[in-house]
Every structure is written in C-alpha cells, then in structure tokens.
Amino acid sequence: MRLARIVVAMCAVLLLVAPAAAQSAAPPDLSGFWINQYTPNLADVLGKQPPFTEFGAERWRTVDTAKDPTAICLPVGPSRGFTAPFPFLLVQHDKTISIMFEYQAIWRAIYMDGRAHPDDLADYPYFMGHSIGRWEGDTLVVDTQGIDERSWLDTAGHEHSDKLKLTERFKKTGPDTIQWTVTYEDPVYFTRPWSIERTFTRGKPGDRVLPYTCNENNKDVEHLRPHQPNLNYKHVPEPPPAKKPGGR
Amino acid sequence: MKRGIAALLMTIAVVSSGLSVRAHHSFAAQYDRDKPITLKGGITRIEWANPHIYFYIDVAEAGGAAAHWAIEGGAPSTLYRAGWRKDSAKVGDVVTVEGFLARDGSKLVNMQRALLADGRNLFVGNQSYYQKGR
Secondary structure (H helix, E strand, C coil): CHHHHHHHHHHHHHHHHHHHHHHCCCCCCCCEEEECCCCCCHHHHHCCCCCECHHHHHHHHHCCHHHCHHHHCCCCHHHHHCCCCCCEEEEECCCEEEEEECHHHEEEEEECCCCCCCCCHHHCCECCCEEEEEEECCEEEEEEECECCCCCCCCCCCCCCCCCEEEEEEEEEECCEEEEEEEEECCCCECCCEEEEEEEEECCCCCCCCCCCHHHCCHHHHHCCCCCCCCCCCCCCCCCCCCCCCCC | CHHHHHHHHHHHHHHHCHHHCCCCCCHHHCEEEEEEEEEEEEEEEEECCCCCCEEEEEEECCCCCEEEEEEECCCHHHHHHCCCCCCCCCCCCEEEEEEEEECCCCCEEEEEEEEECCCCECCCCCCCCCCCCC
16 A cells, blocks of 8 residues: 555656656757758759749749849848858857858847747848747747848749748758758748758868858859740649538 | 750750859859850969859960950859869969850850869869869
C-alpha cells in the first residue's frame, strides 16, 4: 500500500515536470555561415508557374527583366536574399536572430520577443520586410510582412504587391544543413498560398562575408535593354478546389 | 551553319558555366545569346569590383589600329572562392576571350572563357563554391 502511494506520487511529479522540461528544451542553434541553393526562377522549383491571379499573370507575361530592381542596386528582398548565389551569416540570440547577407551587404532582423507587426507597417515598408519569429518545436517559423513592392521574388521577374506575406520555416536536418521552406501569400498576384523548399549548406570553416558594394562599379545598368521573355505566356487559371462531400 | 553550332555550344556554356550565375539581373537583358564572339588581345586594365569584374583588352584590327573592348566577368566574391585573386592576371597579359556580345551594340562582351597563354581559364568561377584556383 505504501509502495503504491510512492509510485502514484512519483507519477504525479513526472506529469508536472515533463511538460515544463519539454518547453524549456533549448532550440537548435542555427548560427553559422550558410550557402544558398541558387534559384534564379522559383517556377523551376515549383515545376510550373505560381497560381497567378489574372493581374499576376499579365504582370508575368509583360515583365521587362531590364527593370530588375537589383540591377540598379536596390535591396534584394527576403525571397532573393535566400535564393541568390551568395552566402549569409546567421547569428542567433534569444530575442533576435540576425541574418547578414553577402549579396548587397544587407541584413534581416527576426524579432523573437513575442512582439506583433507594428500597426503602421504598411506606411513604412522595407525592402527586406519586418520579421517576427517563434519556435515550433525544433523549427524556427518566421512571419514577414511590410515588404516593399518594388522588390522581386527572383531574377526571372516574379513580382509581388505590398500585400505579400512570407512564412518561412527553418529546420536543421543535420549539423551542416538547414531545410528552408517558404510560403508566398499575396492575394493581388496569387490565388492561393504556394511554397518551395531549399537547403542551406554550411560554408567552409574560416570563410567570411566578402565585399559586395553594389554601386562601386555598376556599369551594367547603362547597357541594359528592354527584354520581355514571357510575351507568349498563356495564363490557364487553376480549376476551383473540389467541394467536399456534404459541404455547402 | 557553323555560326549556329557555335551559338549552340556557347549557349550550352552559358547554362553550364558559373559565369551564367547572375543574381544581379537577367543575362538576356544585357547580352545576346545568338551573338557569340571570340577576341584576342592584351589586357590594359582590370577592375576587380562589384557587382561584376570588368577587364579591358586591345584587339588588333586591320591597318594596325587597336579596338578597345570591355569584358565582363563574375562577382568578385564568387571568383575569390573559386581561387582567383585580383592579381591572378596582369596588365599586358594576352588573353583569348570567348563570350557573347552586348545587345546595345557597344564593344562589350560577357565572358564565358578567357584563356591565358599558359592555358589557365582566367576568372571563371561557378556556383559550386570553393573550387581550387587554376
């Protein structure tokens, strides 16, 4: 009888302690020098064009790649920062995660202190957006909004509006790899959210962020000529999702 | 026909070469894949600078005059990780450049190969970071 009481008491203690222990487990350390998987055209990963709205499809059909914002050294935006052929340095702290991109020597700050997006974000957009993050188990989940609509999603010329919302998930899949899944939501350009997945690979020990001062010798800009590669694109809207049986 | 084959080979080179790795803007907004060109001349200046390196060569023309050509390459950091340094080539080195002409008609070429007399393929990098320098 006494033994039974002890066992019950121990179980009770375990029930109280276990969830707290699980919650306090330290998140994985994503810090380091990481190399992107170069992705000049997001549609190549998707296997098709994103689910364009009529407006988005017409923008894609008529986009002029000579008007690439990065050609005049405007900042790359959060999507291209992680898909360009340049590495980045990630520094992880409890309240902030900082990402320093070699490409254009630009940065992103991911606020991890539980704050929301600022109320006036739409009035003060930034090319790299405003990012708030949280841990879901061992996965860093980042919500980014307030992204300047002048940025592009890739080199191929996929554009977006000021309604763009990115949801990124960073999951360490090994000591030297991070799986990055990004979901694009933009009701102006796309009929539904869509996602791609890429892998970041740890750079060599001792490698460093090298100079990328875009304006120091940007002679390309004076040689750019209008180029519209998608004029033959035919938009085929996706069929509406099938209704669930019994649904209204 | 010969020109067509040359264009095809150079297009394959663009696809497979690291110098097609352009994040800064689309290749086709500046260069013409249907206009491959080969030039030989001495280097007169090297600009190891962002967003892409440029160097300049003088190409002999009929009558003894020299035409001044600008040659564009990759990003300095990409080339650095591929083992190249800003003094890997020097003013006066003779180089044979294969690339594509600029669409605006200027004497500007996007380099796909640039062979020095000693056989080194100058300033070629690719996306597989950390190549050994050649």
